[in-house]
Amino acid sequence: MVISNEAKDLENQLRSYSKRADSYEKAEAQEAALKVIPILEVQEAALGGLRGELKDSDEESRELVGRCPEAALTKSLLRWFKEDFFEWVDTLDCLGCGKKTHRTGAAEPEAYERLKSAGRVELHGCDDCAVVRRFPRYNDPVQLLASRKGRCGEWANCFTLCCCAVGLDARLVVDWTDHVWTEVWSAKEERWLHADPCENVIDKPLLYEKGWGKKLNYVAAFGQHGVSDVARRYTANYEETLGRRSFFDEERFAELIASANMEKLNRLSRKNRDWELLRQERERFELLKEQNSSTKERLRPRQSGAADWIRERGEDGLHP
Template identity: 45%
Template sequence: MSGDWIHNVAAQYRAATGNRPPVPTMTRPQPTAPLIQSPFSRELHNLSRTPLVLEDQALLDEALEALPLERLYSEAEQAAENDESWGMQDHLIRALLKWFREDFFTWVNEPACTNCSGETAAIGGTAPTPQERGDGAGRVELYECKVCKTLVRFPRYGHPRKLLTFRKGRCGEWAMCFTLLCRSLGSRARWVWCAEDHVWTEVYSETQKRWIHADSCETAWDQPRLYEQGWGKKMSYAIGFSAEGATDVSRRYIRTEARQLPRNRIPESELVLNLRVITQERRLHFSANQKAVLESEDHAEERELQSYAGTAAPASTAELRPRETGAGEWTEARGESGRR
C-alpha cells in the first residue's frame, strides 16, 4: 500500500468531514505563571502542557500514516450499521482502540533480554543517553537478564513521535500515543491524568454531545466506572487536559464514597481557579464563536458530572473486570486486581 493512497484517504476524509478540531494559532504557549504558587498548582500547570505537543500538524500527519485506514473505516462502517447510538467517528475510535491494543502497541512489565530473549529483573534506573533524551525519555529503567546477565535498558519515552515507532510501554506511553492517534483521525481528545498513577484518554462524541472515556490499555470505551468498580482502584483527582483547556473530570470516574481518596492537595476553590486560568489561556486565540461553543459544552458537562453525585447506578458488566494490562503481582501491589 503506497503512502500516497493513505494521504488521499486522509485528505478526502478530512475534506468530507471537516471536523478536525481547531489547532490553536499559538501551539506552544508561554508557561503560565500559576495563580497560586502551591506545589500542586504548579504541577497542574505543568501537566496541562503535556498534550500540547500533540497539536503539531506534521506529527498528526505522521500519526495518520501509521494507521490502517482502510481497515479502521471498514470496521467502523460495519459497526455503524448495527449500532446507531454512536456516530461514524465514534465507531472509528472504537475500531482504533481494538487495533491499537491487538496489533500496534505492546505492554511491557520487564523487557525481554536483548541478547537471549530471556526474562529480566528490574535492578534500578539510570540517566538517558543524549539520543534517548532527544526522543523524549525522561528516565531509563535498567533490567538484568536472569539467564545471561546482560543489562537491558528500557527508556520511558514521553514524546509521541518516538512512540509511533517504539510502540511499547505502560499506561503513560499507551495513553500518549493513543491520544495522538485520536487527534490524527480528527477527534477532539483529552489526555486524562489521575493522581493515583494512571492516565487515559477522553474523546468528544459529536453524536452523543459528551466526553467519552477511552482507555487504550483496556480497550475500554465509555466505561468510566471500570477503575473503581472493576479494578477496585481508589482515586482522588482525575483531570482532563487538552489544547482546549483543563477540566476536573473526577466525578465521572469516582462515584462511590468508598473509592474516593481525600482531595487535600489544594483547596477546592484554588483547584477550580487554576483549571479556569489554564482553560482561558488555551482558548485565548480562539474565535468568539469557538469560545461560546466550548463554554456551552462546559456547562453541559458540569450538569452531567453533577448528575452522578449521590447516584448509585449499577456498573455495566464491561466495567466489572479487573485490570487486564500488567502482571498479576504488579496490579496486586497497586490494589487494582479487583480483589477488595
C-alpha cells in the same frame, strides 16, 4: 502557607500535561500518526460497528458503537492500537538469552535518549547473563509512534495523538493514583466518552473504581481547548473521592484548573471560545448527576500488565 511536595508536583504536572495536549494538534505530529494508522481498515471497521457488527461481549458498548459514529471510530482505533500496534512492557526481554528481565533500578537519560524525549530510564537486568537493558520512558507521542511500547502513560499519550490524527476531538485524562487514558468528544451523544487503550474499553468510566478497585482522588482532562476536573465522571461516590483529595484545599485546585483552562480559551477565536465555554458548561452540568454503574456486564479488574504487578498495585478488583 506551607506547600507540600505533592502539591508542588501536581502543579508542575498540570502545566506539563496541559502543554502535552497541545502537541496532539500539531500538523506534523498528526501526519506522522497517519503514516502508521491503517486508516481505511480502521474506517471500514468503524462502519461495521455502526452496522451492528462489533464483536464485543459488552452489550452497552455494542449499542453505543451502533448508534454513535465517534464511538464507532474510537472503538475501531482502540482495537487496532491494542491488538496490532502497541506493545505492553513490564520488563524488556534479555538481549543475551531472550528471557524476561526484572527491574533493577533507574538511570538518568543519556543525551541521545533525552533528544528523543525520555524523561527517565528504567534498568532491566537479567540474572543469568548480567546484561542490563535500558528502557527509556518517552514523553513525545511522535517518538512513541516509532518505539510503540510502554505502559499506560505511553499508551494513552500515543493513542490520544492517533485519535486526533483520524479527526476525533480527543483529550488526555490523568488520574493521580497512577493511570492515564483518553476521552473523545461525541457530537452525537453531546458528551465526552471515556476510552482506555490499554484495556480496549469504551465508555466505562466506573471501570477503575468498580472493576479495578481503585480509590481515586484527582482526575483531570487535558485537551487542546480546555482543561477540566473530571473526577466526578469516574466515581460513584464523589464525597469519598473528595475526602482523599488532600494535596490542596479544593478552592486552590479549582483555581489551578481554571487558570490552565483560561490559558487555552484565550488562544481561541471568539466563535470557538463561545462554543468551548458552552461545551464546558454542559459538561459541568452533566457531571453534577450521580454516576451510576448501569453496566449489565461486571466491570473487570485490570487486564493490562502482569498479574503480579496488577496485584501489587491493588488493581485486581479484590481490594474493595
